[in-house]
Amino acid sequence: MNRKSAFYLVFSFLLVFSWKGHAQEVLTKSEAVKSVLDNNYGIKIAENDVEIAENNTGILNSGYLPSLSTNMGWDFSLQDRLAEIEGRDPLDQNDLETQRYNASLDLNYTLFDGMGRIYNYEQLKLEHNLSQLEARETIENTLTQMFSVYYELARRFKNVEVLENTLSLSRERLQRVEYQFNYGQINKLAVLNAEVDVANDSINLINEKQNLDNIKRDLSVVLNEELSAEFVVDTTVNFIPILEIENFIDEAEDNNVSIRQIKENLLISEYDRKLSFTGYLPRLDLFGSYGWNRNISPESPFFPGSVQTTKGYSAGVSLSWNLFDGGQTSVRIQNAKVAYESQQLQKEQIKISVARDIKNAFENYKNRLYIYNLQEKNVATNENNFDRTREQFKLGQINSVEFRQAQLNLLNAQTSYNLAKYDAKLAEVQLLQLTGQLLNTEF
Template sequence: MKRIHFIYLIAITGVLFLGQQTSQAQEKLTLQQAMQMASQQNYSLKRAREQARIAQNNVYQGNAGLLPTVSLQGGINYSNNNSTFEFASGDTQSQNGAVSVGTNASIRADYVLYNGGVNKRNYESLKLAAEQGNIATQQVKQNVLVGLVASYYNIAELQENYRVALEAVKISKDRLERAKKRQEFGTSNSINVLNSEVSLNNDNLTVVQLKQQLRNAKRNLNVFLGRDINVDFTVDSPGEFKAIASLDKLKDEAYSKNVQLKNIKYTQLTSELNLRIAQGSRMPTVALNASYGFNRSQNQAGFILVNQSLGLSAGLTITYPLFDGGIRRKNVQNSKISIDVAKTQYEEIKQQIDRDITNAYANYENNLNILKLNQQNEVIAQKNFDAIKSSYNLGQSTNTAFREAQLGLIRAKINAINAKFRAKFAEMSVLLLTGRLLEESPGGKK
């Protein structure tokens, strides 16, 4: 008996402390605010944007070989040698410590006039890579939003479950007080009091567990928001369900806006460009070069003491690949295979989206129907509990009947809450697959 009272005291103290903490002012975080914050601060999204910036910075003609290269070169050579010269006449000439100094400087320009269009295709490939980088950023943002919305709704669901648990504690406390008074007046026995205390303890433990789950869920959401994980806040209950179009319209919307399909489409375009690059490598390369240079050589030994030149030189080279071990032929074959792979992957993902959107739409409608049934059941359970409670207060219902009615009401409320959030998750799946989740987020596709 003393042990039960001790547990009861600890549980009540914990609930009062938690209630006091909850009553303190907390940040009210709306879903739109959370999405805006994640769009600006989420670490994964920041990293994806920086990678997209790198791909965008790579898009310039010089990186594709479309611009000439200009280089400046200069040098000086020094030598000190003992030299001996022997002439055809038989005479010889020797000089020790003969110094020779050579200097040179030049500016050179090289430009590829033609190489089968490879450089132009490389430039187009760089632009495609930049666009695909933006698509990859959208995909990362979409994944972040999915996790964020799921985490947000999880907190909202736990908040509502926590509210139901607090209501259960309040009812159990009232029941315990009545049981104690009845025992004092001799209309009840200690067993009813003990049963009431056990029920209250169980309800208090549920509150404590839900409070910890809420703390963990808030830390998870703070990670998505890219801020201190210990920031406390409350969230809004989800609003009205969005208007969902017919299944056929949803499929058309998904085919045109789904990020995965867009990404595969760019992969296919890149493979087609790689094929044209591989085919272009079979063509000759025509390159132009020109240089303007200065050369001077000064010697203390030999016939020519000073040799100096200054002037312009230019040249045109044509290179035609005759044989490279079959590398270019294999590159062409592999590029064609890559195109087929991309087409197959596109059709595969399209089929998966067709399946997923059909399932998501069916789940959404089914969960809405389940929600209506659970809401009706909650109304019935509330009426049943109110009737049993009135009867119990008059001493006409047993302690067991009261607890069963209370548990039935709790289950009905929890089931209605769970059904509501399952329907919201199903709605989110539809918005995700059709690309609307990304479009309707703060900042859109950026």
């Protein structure tokens, strides 16, 4: 074996050894799901929005509680007074101080506001439900993104395994043709071809590992977690039975997040209509107050200086009724009605779009499953063909070019199989999202 051939063999050996020489931690699908739910920024923001909406539905934001306020004040004045009274000498008074103190505790409660509080409270509860659906949509989109990266990473891992095996076979072939050349059974061209193939397979493996490292970093970004450089992912794939998928499709209208969101928006618009009618109704308020006042007055030409203190309670009921507001309430009612009709139209539009998307996704899923099954059979055929070609090559019945062709056919079949498998799984994930079952499925 010459030095050049030895270099290729040692280089390819080190390449594989460096890949497998470290302990590798497996990141399972369930661990990836948990990580993205716990750490992803978009999901955290959506959860904060849900918390805000939940706070808005509390009793403190309902308008059913009374308001209690206090008022305190102090007035001070310093004046000079000249009093001229007929028949008397003018009275000149300087630095006359006047002070006033007041304090009150006021209670107000709305007894009736035209049903506005009831409608507003129900609307807030619906908005809370809507925020939960929006958070769910964010989670579904993020999980779909995560699975697309995760399965792409799994595909690259399988491709690396295939390329490692291809490189190992090329090294084996190079050794064989070296022996054959040394014993004069073949010419130098066969050795050179084998060396070129070892070099090409090594380069392909290096490039694929680089792609693998890049996708690892993509997954770290989606998970918002620093992952070990040596981690691997679970490359196994299990498909949901078609019958179960069809059941998901039948129930999609009740579970699809877009349809459920528009239904909530439709209910919110209904309460907007009801709220607009409250402008025609009266408002009844109850108020009560406890007050304390003190006035310190200077003397005058007719009265001596005095200090007056008063305190006491007051209560009452006020009724207000806007009999005519220039037609603003009428306009609000008309606009709310039109907005509700628009929401109904949007609901029908979304239902049609979702039904189309589900049908397209289901057909795509079935086609990818079919291709996956074909590729699986194709791999088995190429493996059988390669095993026979390999035996014939060992016996010298075929040349290295024919061996290489069978090797490339197997490589292409295996990489196409990996692509078909994970494409089919991603198509299933997208279909689960459209049918509203993504968060109910274990991967």
